[in-house]
Amino acid sequence: MKQDKEKDYSERVQRAAQLLAEADGILITAGAGMGVDSGLPDYRNKEGFWRAYPAIQKMNLAFEEVADPKWFKQHPRLAWGFYGHRLNLVRRTTPHAGFVRLLAMSQRPKRGVFVLTSNLDGQFQTAGFDPQRIEECHGSLHFLQCTRPCSEQVWCADEIHMAISSETLQAIGPLPICPRCGALARPNILLFNDKSWVDERSKQQGECLWQWLEEMMLDKARLAIIEIGAGTALPVIRRRSEFYAKVHHANMIRINPHDHHVRKARHVSLPLTGMTALEAIWQAWYKLTQTV
Template sequence: MTAGQDVAVPNPAERDHTAELERAAELIRAAKALLVCAGAGMGVDSGLPDFRGDEGFWRAYPPYARLGLRFVELADPEHFAGDPELAWGFYGHRLALYRGTEPHEGFRLLREWGDRVAGGIRVFTSNVDGQFQRAGFTGIAEVHGSIHHLQCADGCGDDIWPADEVAVPVDSDTMRARPPLPICPHCGALARPNILMFGDFTWVPRRSQRQLDALQEWRRTQRDLVVIEIGAGLAVPTVRRQAELASAANGALIRINPREPRVRHGRGISLPLGAREALTRLDAML
């Protein structure tokens, strides 16, 4: 090397992470049960938007950029009372999008890993898209609810019903729904998705709580549990906290996140990769 010649400094983002993947694969091989904790990043490889920041949301939904509307403003239950066509325009479009999206290969791999362990596999997710059900999973706890289920927007009761027969036409220019809008079968008022929204005091949590209770009961019976956290960011840390809590006893946490992979206090393995890439590479090592 001559004087003044630049020295190449390795970029951590360009590492192949083989050593971390091998450690993670070893954990999975030794597991007696698997818990998947999934955030919005899990669906990105299926083509779903993750709504990360205003710019990311507007790239996914250009009409809202023109209107100057942010995700946190649209994911607000007040719109169902004040402007139901706007509210159902957003959620009706998402309902159709999620119904038409096929889960990526990583979902299948996870399910196959769960079939190999004695305690099976369970899922804790903040996603409302139903991708895990579509991929054939059972034992799913949807902490923020599901777009595939509805409740009364007027709060006539705590009933929750499937949205299987609901189709909401949406004007692609204005992103407003065209009537008729979904209604409550009990009182005839407007219906809304059974999703926990921002500033939401009318969400009916009964279905999600039943799922969470079942997950907690399962966890109490499992030893050598390995937690695989995928695509869960810090902005809404519900999934990360659950993953850290569930792995607190043994530190058997695998965090898959291309943007925010850091594991606190070294209690786990960090994989700064996308969901499908990380799961595919792990599967090759099992």
């Protein structure tokens, strides 16, 4: 039985490597699980979330409650304490080795790659992926917007350096403001119950992805989709992966230690973490491409 499972696993990895090696273009779709191997907290898990933010545990607040735009109005120092801490965290986090392997495999397709991610951390850009080939469908912590908002303007957060109280998670010192109207600024990310998110940047990224996919389809280029760490709690990435696979008749590789099941036999399911799966696929891919 164990040998059968190992053989099945090996065949799946080999199939995934072959799909990536033969593709004319690769669409990488990534959810929260992609960042966990880099050491970023699992915000969907209450225990993991509270372990990372004991001050929020004392208030008995779940992630969904904290990630609400109302906090920027009702308690701006707590809101910026939480998001300022997240921004500081992602800035000092190094993308895990799976990003390196994925970037290496992305150099082969003649149509290149495009990344679709719901993650806010900017790890794909940090790892070396082309920023012009990334759609961040929920925005990015590395950009700011007005809380009102007074315009569609967003701006880079590079100049923002937040000091945070370790006991209360309160932001210390001046809070970021909108350069246009002087109102409080906030991260340019989609929050829960959010009617104020400025989505212009994300829309422009999405248009670039649509154009890339359209050109692939018109030229009958072979598309491979590799989905990493996209769960079912908020299945935005999973649904888009499945939609593109259907419309473009593409094969999909789904990597997830828990929610790894696929609906079509032609797709590949790998019940592994992103870093583990990408290392195994790269090893098979490297051997395969060296003989071609």
